Amino acid sequence: MLKDKNLIQMLIWFGEQGILLVISLATIGAALIEVARIVDVMTVNLSDLFLLFIYAEVLGMVAIFYKDHRIPVTLPIIIAITALTRMIVLQTKGLEPINIIFEASGILLLAIAAYIMSAKEKLSLDKLKAKKAAGKV
Numbered sequence: 001m002l003k004d005k006n007l008i009q010m011l012i013w014f015g016e017q018g019i020l021l022v023i024s025l026a027t028i029g030a031a032l033i034e035v036a037r038i039v040d041v042m043t044v045n046l047s048d049l050f051l052l053f054i055y056a057e058v059l060g061m062v063a064i065f066y067k068d069h070r071i072p073v074t075l076p077i078i079i080a081i082t083a084l085t086r087m088i089v090l091q092t093k094g095l096e097p098i099n100i101i102f103e104a105s106g107i108l109l110l111a112i113a114a115y116i117m118s119a120k121e122k123l124s125l126d127k128l129k130a131k132k133a134a135g136k137v
Contacts, residue, residue, distance in 0.1 A: 024062050031055040050086035054079055072121060077114040081107050 034051055038044050061075045084107050092100060 020062050020065065024059060027055050027058045027062075047086050047089045050082055050089065054082050054086070057082065073117045074114045074121070077110050077117065081110045081114070084110070 031052060034048065034055070038048055057075065057079045061071055061079070064075065065071050084103055088100060088103050088107075
């Protein structure tokens with residue numbers, strides 16, 4: 001039974017590594033395509049910069065996962081904030097003002113969630129450090 005569990009864990013680990021590799025390669029490819037498009041049209045818009053920032057954040061999220069073997073929940077929230085901001089920049093000309101307010105409210109809600117989650121994570125890390133310090137005494 002234990003060997004089956006180790007086999008299953010190993011398969012999951014290889015699957016996870018494969019998916020992270022695909023995400024990394026696809027993100028790098030998409031970023032290169034976007035940079036090539038920017039060079040081709042010789043114009044850089046704010047929405048292009050937001051898109052490149054999203055690609056950088058996705059790569060950063062994968063890198064942090066490789067380093068710490070976990071993903072801080074605030075990173076996907078920051079990516080979502082950037083994506084919503086990019087959407088507002090792209091669509092503000094033909095959008096009803098109420099829709100812009102809804103999207104901006106979504107950004108505010110995500111920002112509050114990111115603040116709460118980062119405060120919770122800091123509190124959890126402080127508690128973990130305190131437990132380790134108490135154990136060493």
